[in-house]
Amino acid sequence: MRPPSRAAAFTQAAWPVCAVAVLAIALWYLLTATVYQGKGYLVPAPQEVAAAVAENAGVLALATLTTLKEATLGYLLAIVGGIGLAALMSQSRLLERSIYPYAVLLQTVPVVAIAPLIVLWFGYNDLSVVIISFIMSLFPIVNNTLLGLRSTSRNLTELFALHTTSRFTSFAKLQLPGALPHIIAGLRISAGLSVIGAIVGEFIIGSGNAQGGLGVQIVFAQGRMYTALLFAEVIAATLLGFLFFMVVSGIGRLLLKNWHESAIGKG
Known part of the structure; x- marks a missing residue:
């Protein structure tokens, strides 16, 4: 068949x-x-939201692109930092015991609580939003990558050690490829979190940025009681997070489709 x-x-x-x-x-x-x-100020009808989108299409598009840029930068930083940190911890139990608790601590601190400090230190600008997005999306990448690197079969590790004495070669050709499914799982989780982090950062910035991203525009729409536009911006933010997730999932399937059972046969 x-x-x-x-x-x-x-x-x-x-x-x-x-x-x-x-x-x-x-x-x-x-x-x-x-x-x-008759209560459009609470729940606007779909056609009212569509009209708000048509009326504010330029602002919505620019705000979405701004949030996309900030979330992408924060996400890329989290990928580099998260995988790099996990790789270091995987090579030393002492490093893992020293660093991992702080990664957990960073995850447990409410971002909304530390966001005002970040804005205070770095200013009302895109950099603060990128840093908040980075913090929000870092831990799942660190945790899943470390789990994958620590899950390498002992038998394979010992077999590999018979044919090479290089620790780097063993890491690059055995541990890292074997950890790829775990890494991709972490990337998928962090994809949506990076968008959430960017929007939280924009909430804190508020009117400190003349145009800003979706978070800033949501604050503006709320202040004007423009509920139809508020709905449109929330939907745009949701679709942006979903798009991030789907892109990362697609890349993951491409990387795994020829050898890992989770992606074989899924195209």
Whole structure:
């Protein structure tokens, strides 16, 4: 039996998502036509949100691109820092015992609590937002990468040691490839967190930035009680996080599809 084509596989995967979206919009419309009729300041109708998008398309596009840039920079820094830190800890139990508790501590401190300090130290600018996004998305990458590097089979490690004396070669050709599924899992988690971190940073910046990203525009819309635009910006932020997640998931499937059972047959 021939496997389904890519188009058929995509359709099979996409139709349940589209069906739920259509049902959600229909329910939303029904609620605004009954329970929330005449209360657009609380829950605007879908057509009101669409009108707000059309009216503010330029501002929305620029804000989305700004948040995308900040989240991408924070995410890339988290990838480099997280994988690098985990690689160091995987080579020394002493380093792991010394550094890992602080990585956990950084994860447990509420970002909203430290964001004002970051803004105070670095100013009301994009750098502060990037740093907050970095902090938000760092720990899952560190944790999953370290878990993957520590999960290398002892038998394979001993077998590899018989053929090479280089620790770097063993790391590059055995530990790192074997940890790739764990690393990608961490990257997928952090993809959405980087967007959340960027928007939290923009919330803190508020009116300190004339244009700003989606977080800044959400604050503006809330202050003006422009609920339809507020809904549009929340939807844009959600779709941006979803896009990040899907891009990273797609790259992960490409890297794993030829050898790891989690991605084989998924295209």
